[in-house]
Amino acid sequence: MPSSKTLTIAALQLPTLGMQATKLDFYLRNAHSRGVKLVLLGEYVLNHFFKELPNMQMQMVKEQSEKHIKLLQKFALNYQMVFVAPIIIIKDKQYIKTIVKITATSTIYYHQQILMPYKHWNEKEMFANEIKKLEAPLNFQVNGFNIMVMAGFELHFDPFWEQVTKKEIDLVLLPTASTFGSHNRWREIIKTKAFLHGCYILRANRLGEFKEEDVKWKFYGDSMLVEPTGEIYMMLEDKESMLIETISKDTIKEHKQSWAFEEELSIRESL
Numbered sequence: 001m002p003s004s005k006t007l008t009i010a011a012l013q014l015p016t017l018g019m020q021a022t023k024l025d026f027y028l029r030n031a032h033s034r035g036v037k038l039v040l041l042g043e044y045v046l047n048h049f050f051k052e053l054p055n056m057q058m059q060m061v062k063e064q065s066e067k068h069i070k071l072l073q074k075f076a077l078n079y080q081m082v083f084v085a086p087i088i089i090i091k092d093k094q095y096i097k098t099i100v101k102i103t104a105t106s107t108i109y110y111h112q113q114i115l116m117p118y119k120h121w122n123e124k125e126m127f128a129n130e131i132k133k134l135e136a137p138l139n140f141q142v143n144g145f146n147i148m149v150m151a152g153f154e155l156h157f158d159p160f161w162e163q164v165t166k167k168e169i170d171l172v173l174l175p176t177a178s179t180f181g182s183h184n185r186w187r188e189i190i191k192t193k194a195f196l197h198g199c200y201i202l203r204a205n206r207l208g209e210f211k212e213e214d215v216k217w218k219f220y221g222d223s224m225l226v227e228p229t230g231e232i233y234m235m236l237e238d239k240e241s242m243l244i245e246t247i248s249k250d251t252i253k254e255h256k257q258s259w260a261f262e263e264e265l266s267i268r269e270s271l
Contacts, residue, residue, distance in 0.1 A: 005249040007145045009171070010036045013223040013236050013243070014045050015208030018064075021071050027242050032079040034244050038142050041085035042206035042223070043152060043177035049210050049217075050126050053088075053095065062090050069100065069107065077104045082142055084149055086112075086175050094128035099149050099175065101138060110138035112151040123153075136163045145170045145249070152176035155189060164197045165262060170252055174203040179217045186222065187232070195230030198256040200247045207240060228255035 010031045017024060031039060044050065046068040053061060065087050072083045083102040088095050089109065098109045113134055115123040137160055139148040148169045154160050155174060164172060172193075178186055186203075194201045203224050210217040224235040225245050234245050256262060 005144075006246050007037055007143050007171075008035045008244065008246045009038045009040070009202055009225075011040045011042075011202055011204035011223045011225070011236075011243040012045070013042065013204060013207060013221050013239075013241050015206060015219070015240070016048050017045055017068070024071065024075075028075050028079060028081070031242065031244060032081065036081060036244055038082045038084070038147070040173050040175060040202055040204045041083070042175050042204040043086040045206050046085055047088045049177070049208075050088075050095075050097075050123055051210060051212065053126065058090060058093065058095075061088060061095070065089060069102070072100075072102045073107060076102050080104055082140075084173050084175070086151070088127075091128070095126065097123060097127040097129055097151075099138065099151060101140065101149065108138065110149055110151075112154065113137075114151075114154055114157060116153050134159050136167070139163075139167055139169065145247070147171045147173060149173045149175075152178065155193070161193060161197060164199060165265075169197070169199050170249065171200045171202060171247060172197075174201055176203060176205045177219055178205050178222070179219050181220075183220060183222055187224070190224070190226050191230045191232065194226040194228055195255075196261065198228045198252060198259070198261065200228060200252070201226045202243075207238070228252050 012027055076083055085100055087098055087100045089098055097112045101108045111129055115127055115129055117124040137148050137150050146169045150160055150172055190201050205221055205223050206219045207221050208219050221236055221238040223243055225233045227233045234243055236243050
């Protein structure tokens with residue numbers, strides 16, 4: 001029987017699933033047999049890449065999202081798992097970029113707070129997410145572990161990491177759709193953040209390609225679990241696959257005791 005100080009988690013590394021459930025069912029049956037309690041999917045896996053949306057009927061996108069939500073709700077109930085996955089919802093005939101958390105008894109949406117505003121990757125223009133004062137990202141507990149969800153782009157902003165410290169987060173879930181050979185930058189940022197905040201980080205990055213004129217966008221995988229020590233504990237390469245690992249409260253505790261970052265901050269905050 002698993003210890004209350006451990007949690008078995010999984011990251012699915014996939015391209016866009018389309019409307020088929022067979023592939024998802026295959027991986028989740030395997031995950032369930034290995035005791036997985038939490039599953040993370042990458043960005044634009046349950047939906048097509050955002051640059052493909054203008055060429056799709058909004059009703060089709062809506063049906064795709066609804067079908068996948070119902071599927072995950074069924075799997076959550078059957079397997080008693082928690083699912084976290086980016087998904088596009090539609091409100092007032094506009095697209096909203098969200099991350100959904102699905103359990104056997106609830107479905108909760110986190111609206112991404114900061115979206116990419118760049119000329120070549122302008123999610124801010126594509127989606128109708130409200131621009132407002134930042135709030136704490138979605139956070140919850142699974143088997144005594146404090147977990148926070150952070151959209152890929154939000155990784156770059158310190159206020160989100162301040163919440164990781166404030167809420168004593170054990171595991172940060174990071175769904176991404178990284179491309180353009182940015183492997184090393186993402187690896188180093190994730191390793192550094194895990195070390196400085198004394199938490200695990202589970203990243204699920206999508207696979208697949210998107211062609212725009214003469215430019216090929218290759219989504220390269222590199223899904224990984226990084227320990228509080230800043231070391232990559234396990235990493236997938238560039239093929240469709242699933243990462244399953246068990247994280248430990250003791251590893252988190254040892255790192256925080258050794259480096260005492262939070263202890264030194266709390267001493268000064270009490271003055």
